[in-house]
Amino acid sequence: MLVEASIALGAATLLALLMMKATLLAIGGNDWTTMQTLTDALLTRETAMANRVPFAEIASGTSMWPDASGGVVGAPVTIQIGKIMGGAPVTAKLIRYRVNQANTSEPDVTLAVWRLHSVVQYNVGSNQYVKSSSTLRAQ
DSSP states (O other), rough: OHHHHHHHHHHHHHHHHHHHHHHHHHHHHHHHHHHHHHHHHHHHHHHHHHHHSSHHHHHHTTTTTTTOOOOOOOOOEEEEEEEETTTEEEEEEEEEEEEEEETTTTTTOOOEEEEEEEEEEEEEEEEEEEEEEEEEEEE
C-alpha cells in the first residue's frame, strides 16, 4: 500500500509540473501580444498627432519633432505606454524627428514639406524591437 501511495503521489506531482509548464507557456505568449497592441496604439496616436498639429508648430524651433535634416536625431525619451496586470508599468523609448523633404533646387517653388518620424524601441523578454511610422506634411 505504501508503494501504491508513493506512485500516486509521484504521478500527481508530475501532472502538476506539466500543467504549471503549460500555464507558463500560455502566459509567456501574452507578453508579445500585449507589446504589439500597446506599440501599435502608440504609433497610431503618433500618426494622428502628426496629422493634427498646426504646420507652423512643425516648422518651429520648439517643435515636438526636432529637425534632423543635418543627420542628427534627438535622444530617446522613455515613456509609459500602458500597464500590465498587477499595475506594473510598461515602458518604451520614443524618438521623434523631422526631415525637410522640400526640393530646394528650384528657388521659385515655395513649398514646405516635412516628413515627421516617430520611432518606438521596446523589449520583449531579452529581445529589443523597433517600430516606426512617418507622416508627410506639406504646405
